Amino acid sequence: KKGTSYWKRYDLGIGDYDITISGNTVTATVHCLSSIDSKESTIALVNTDGDVVASASVPVLKAPVDFKPKTTHVSISAPSGTDLSQCRVCIDPEQKGLEITRLNNSVCLSKIIGR
Numbered sequence: 001k002k003g004t005s006y007w008k009r010y011d012l013g014i015g016d017y018d019i020t021i022s023g024n025t026v027t028a029t030v031h032c033l034s035s036i037d038s039k040e041s042t043i044a045l046v047n048t049d050g051d052v053v054a055s056a057s058v059p060v061l062k063a064p065v066d067f068k069p070k071t072t073h074v075s076i077s078a079p080s081g082t083d084l085s086q087c088r089v090c091i092d093p094e095q096k097g098l099e100i101t102r103l104n105n106s107v108c109l110s111k112i113i114g115r
Contacts, residue, residue: 005101006099009034009098010034010037010038010039010063010098010099010100011032011033011034011074011100011101012030012032012035012099012104012105012115013104013105014028014029014030014091014105014107015093015104016045016112016115018031018107019089020112021109022073024079024082025076025078026045026059026070026076027074027075027101028056028073028074028076028087028089029043029072030043030060030061030106031071032071033091034063034099035063036063036064037060037062037086038063038097039060040057040058041057041058041091041092041096041097041101042091042093043057043089043090043091043115044057045078045082045084045088045089046087046088046090046093046106047086052078053079053082053087054078057074058072058074060086063092064086067086070096070104076089083111085109085113086110088107088108089106089107089109091106
């Protein structure tokens with residue numbers, strides 16, 4: 001079955017150095033990496049069981065067609081007592097959006113806490 005062409009898909013992404021942690025608040029710099037505007041999405045803290053612990057909305061990001069980065073900062077407040085070292089930050093954890101790739105949608109917080 002023919003799928004949707006890559007140039008008709010958006011792509012949001014995060015990397016290790018896009019994540020900061022302050023207390024129970026995790027902030028991610030989300031990038032739009034495609035040639036089309038993104039759709040509104042969700043970013044979440046997901047535990048090792050795959051359960052969403054907390055989430056926040058990611059607004060629509062314009063495509064960087066002018067070669068200037070298009071980003072937004074999104075903060076997620078974890079419930080008190082959450083072991084962040086056992087969580088990952090994940091864009092669109094329910095995989096509702098049709099992106100170019102999902103390989104840049106998740107970061108394990110144990111990497112961030114350990115640096």
